[in-house]
Amino acid sequence: MSPVDTQAQSTQPVKLRPGNIQLDPQGKLRHFLAIEGLPKPVLTKILDTAESFTAAHESRDKKIELLKGHTIANLFFEPSTRTRTTFELAAKRLSADVLNINISASSSSKGETLLDMLRNLEAMHVDMFVVRHGSSGAAHFIAKNVPPHVSVLNAGDGSHEHPTQAMLDMFTIRQHKPDFPSLRVAIVGDIMHSRVARSQIHALNTLGVGELRVIAPQTLLPAGIEKMGVQVYQNIDEGIKDVDVIIMLRLQRERMHSAFIPSEHEYFSLYGMTEARLALAKPDAIVMHPGPINRGVEMDSAVADGPHSVILQQVSNGIAVRMAAMALAMRNPDGSSAS
Amino acid sequence: MNKMSRIHIKNGHLIDPANGIDEVTDLWVADGKVQAVGTAPDGFTADQVINADQQIVCPGLIDLSARLREPGHEHKATIASETAAAASAGITGLVCPPDTKPVIDSPAIVELMHHKARQAGQSHLHLLGALTSGLKGELISEMLSLKEVGVVGMSNANQPVQNSQTLRHAFEYAATHDLTVFIRPNDPSLSKGGCVHEGPVSSRLGLPGIPEAAETVAVARELELIAQTGVRAHFSQLSTARAAAMIGRARHDGLKVTADVAVHQLYLSEIDIRDYDSACHLIPPLRSERDRDGLRDALKRGTIDAVCSDHQPHEPDAKQAPFPDTAPGLSGIDTLLPLVKRLADEKLLSLSDVIDRVTATPALILGLEQGQLSVGANADVCIFDPNLSWFVGTDTLNSHGHNTPFMGWEMHGRATSTLVNGQLIFTTIHD
Numbered sequence: 001m002s003p004v005d006t007q008a009q010s011t012q013p014v015k016l017r018p019g020n021i022q023l024d025p026q027g028k029l030r031h032f033l034a035i036e037g038l039p040k041p042v043l044t045k046i047l048d049t050a051e052s053f054t055a056a057h058e059s060r061d062k063k064i065e066l067l068k069g070h071t072i073a074n075l076f077f078e079p080s081t082r083t084r085t086t087f088e089l090a091a092k093r094l095s096a097d098v099l100n101i102n103i104s105a106s107s108s109s110k111g112e113t114l115l116d117m118l119r120n121l122e123a124m125h126v127d128m129f130v131v132r133h134g135s136s137g138a139a140h141f142i143a144k145n146v147p148p149h150v151s152v153l154n155a156g157d158g159s160h161e162h163p164t165q166a167m168l169d170m171f172t173i174r175q176h177k178p179d180f181p182s183l184r185v186a187i188v189g190d191i192m193h194s195r196v197a198r199s200q201i202h203a204l205n206t207l208g209v210g211e212l213r214v215i216a217p218q219t220l221l222p223a224g225i226e227k228m229g230v231q232v233y234q235n236i237d238e239g240i241k242d243v244d245v246i247i248m249l250r251l252q253r254e255r256m257h258s259a260f261i262p263s264e265h266e267y268f269s270l271y272g273m274t275e276a277r278l279a280l281a282k283p284d285a286i287v288m289h290p291g292p293i294n295r296g297v298e299m300d301s302a303v304a305d306g307p308h309s310v311i312l313q314q315v316s317n318g319i320a321v322r323m324a325a326m327a328l329a330m331r332n333p334d335g336s337s338a339s
Numbered sequence: 340m341n342k343m344s345r346i347h348i349k350n351g352h353l354i355d356p357a358n359g360i361d362e363v364t365d366l367w368v369a370d371g372k373v374q375a376v377g378t379a380p381d382g383f384t385a386d387q388v389i390n391a392d393q394q395i396v397c398p399g400l401i402d403l404s405a406r407l408r409e410p411g412h413e414h415k416a417t418i419a420s421e422t423a424a425a426a427s428a429g430i431t432g433l434v435c436p437p438d439t440k441p442v443i444d445s446p447a448i449v450e451l452m453h454h455k456a457r458q459a460g461q462s463h464l465h466l467l468g469a470l471t472s473g474l475k476g477e478l479i480s481e482m483l484s485l486k487e488v489g490v491v492g493m494s495n496a497n498q499p500v501q502n503s504q505t506l507r508h509a510f511e512y513a514a515t516h517d518l519t520v521f522i523r524p525n526d527p528s529l530s531k532g533g534c535v536h537e538g539p540v541s542s543r544l545g546l547p548g549i550p551e552a553a554e555t556v557a558v559a560r561e562l563e564l565i566a567q568t569g570v571r572a573h574f575s576q577l578s579t580a581r582a583a584a585m586i587g588r589a590r591h592d593g594l595k596v597t598a599d600v601a602v603h604q605l606y607l608s609e610i611d612i613r614d615y616d617s618a619c620h621l622i623p624p625l626r627s628e629r630d631r632d633g634l635r636d637a638l639k640r641g642t643i644d645a646v647c648s649d650h651q652p653h654e655p656d657a658k659q660a661p662f663p664d665t666a667p668g669l670s671g672i673d674t675l676l677p678l679v680k681r682l683a684d685e686k687l688l689s690l691s692d693v694i695d696r697v698t699a700t701p702a703l704i705l706g707l708e709q710g711q712l713s714v715g716a717n718a719d720v721c722i723f724d725p726n727l728s729w730f731v732g733t734d735t736l737n738s739h740g741h742n743t744p745f746m747g748w749e750m751h752g753r754a755t756s757t758l759v760n761g762q763l764i765f766t767t768i769h770d
Binding site for chain 1: 537538539541542543544545546547548550614615656659660661662663664
């Protein structure tokens with residue numbers, strides 16, 4: 001018997017495949033852990049809900065009373081200013097009570113397990129956890145261990161996903177170029193370590209973008225990336241030819257001083273976004289970056305501050321998108337959707 | 340515990356691969372030894388008759404890698420708990436890697452562990468001594484002293500010796516004392532920080548990967564040093580098809596090396612990790628489906644000689660954390676027998692051959708006259724019901740560790756009686 005035949009038998013055993021932990025039985029958003037596994041209508045619903053909140057931004061009283069009485073805890077196991085601030089603002093604009101808990105490595109090494117910490121917070125009747133953690137899968141782990149009325153939003157887990165960042169990027173793209181099937185999008189830089197890139201790839205594919213490219217040296221490309229529905233380019237000049245959207249990724253400092261790239265200088269000369277390179281893209285191309293930018297490493301200031309850049313719009317859109325994710329995922333005490 | 344010592348096992352289907360026996364016949368045991376097969380010895384009066392009708396009677400299983408967690412991690416499991424669990428699973432011999440705490444690098448630790456095992460009175464312990472002092476990879480250990488107190492081989496467990504010159508000397512010194520070296524091949528600079536196989540699944544889940552080359556690069560270096568030093572070597576827990584092929588080629592060229600695979604690698608792959616199932620956090624990691632099929636093929640062809648459980652019990656908390664922060668390893672002794680038997684059900688090998696891979700062949704690798712039911716041999720016997728169906732669950736596992744990716748699986752086959760040194764130490768048969 002060939003190995004292939006035995007394989008068919010051996011993968012048969014009774015092991016129940018868990019349902020999609022992110023959706024409730026009605027198919028509504030229950031937790032927001034990853035873009036992967038969410039159907040297009042759910043992503044579109046997040047974008048539409050975010051759009052409905054942007055009007056409130058313009059008014060003098062920016063608050064709406066949607067989540068009044070609900071408590072949201074920001075659990076940040078990794079330092080963050082921008083993401084945590086926009087989550088906090090989003091919660092406050094929805095009139096929720098917010099707890100900011102920054103857990104440094106030292107306090108989590110006191111011996112309290114993550115589960116113990118969660119149990120304590122649950123005892124304080126927290127309704128939603130916004131979690132950033134250095135380990136991939138942390139948000140999934142927490143979601144599997146909370147009671148039915150508590151929901152979890154992933155604010156970045158290891159190198160896995162950062163779904164609200166990807167959705168605010170989708171929101172920004174949609175503002176400028178709403179016809180996704182006609183778009184050619186390029187993501188440039190450290191795909192390997194980027195949770196933002198993974199979420200963007202899933203989001204762009206789910207929303208049906210015409211062509212998706214990733215551009216990086218082989219050292220910064222994860223194994224089997226082509227199986228995630230992308231075209232791989234190692235030469236940026238070929239990769240950004242005629243694209244509508246250019247997404248530059250941040251190069252983490254620790255990667256600059258290890259064997260992934262030889263030097264910042266060489267990285268910039270090979271992959272940095274300059275006005276000359278930008279001219280290879282479509283004339284009306286937009287340039288995005290999840291921030292914070294390393295000027296002169298990922299891109300020239302002339303591009304970052306230039307007419308094609310939508311980087312600051314990404315930041316302000318982050319609030320509306322995070323409001324949408326919170327409003328949609330929030331549960332009532334009986335576990336039903338609060339929205 | 341029943342201490343009757345003259346036992347007649349009747350009507351069982353006796354499978355003794357070392358002696359080419361595969362038929363329904365009787366077995367007589369007394370004074371700790373096999374007294375006769377097929378025909379009763381003259382004047383034998385049994386204290387106890389075990390009716391093995393519809394059962395398989397075979398040598399007790401020898402598991403080439405099982406961590407019992409004692410000394411050092413008794414909150415996970417103990418020598419008493421795991422040797423009893425092993426006996427209830429038909430395993431009569433357990434090979435323990437030296438990464439206990441303290442490390443098995445002194446005769447005192449060896450004697451302590453043997454003493455604990457004798458006190459427990461269950462399955463045998465076969466200890467591997469540390470190849471280097473403290474497993475630090477710096478100084479070779481006092482191998483002769485360890486051999487004198489009964490270690491069955493040397494190993495650096497999961498801590499590879501990075502310095503090739505040190506490794507060479509360790510191999511030479513082991514060869515001097517006719518000791519087998521057990522190697523779990525791993526290049527630490529390639530595997531560092533990784534927790535799953537590097538491939539599409541690691542990329543999708545954003546988990547740090549361990550490339551195939553972490554194993555093959557180490558196998559290549561070790562094969563060269565084995566050839567140069569002439570040491571007798573055994574590769575433990577291969578996880579990649581390429582490494583198995585490399586070992587197959589080396590053997591074809593005349594190098595005397597052996598290899599085993601952990602049984603879970605023949606059933607699971609990286610796909611089983613799904614959404615961060617920490618029960619599948621294993622080192623070496625679950626590899627691709629191609630690797631799984633390649634390892635099966637290598638077992639079928641004989642390139643891989645033996646099958647082990649790679650038993651690593653944990654307390655529940657060790658697996659309750661985000662995937663990369665959990666402790667690697669699975670609890671495997673309860674499922675070794677039904678999973679190897681399943682290889683015969685799937686027609687990969689005959690039942691006699693799969694039993695050989697967990698009895699006679701491991702004994703040969705260890706240089707022990709066990710794993711067989713020859714007249715005069717130690718009466719370590721496993722009797723199992725091949726059709727007994729059971730579900731893996733916390734109530735059906737006897738190990739202290741319930742950390743198994745096979746949780747909820749239906750198994751066919753379970754030990755019903757186990758003899759160690761001719762003593763019936765476990766039985767579910769009451770008549």
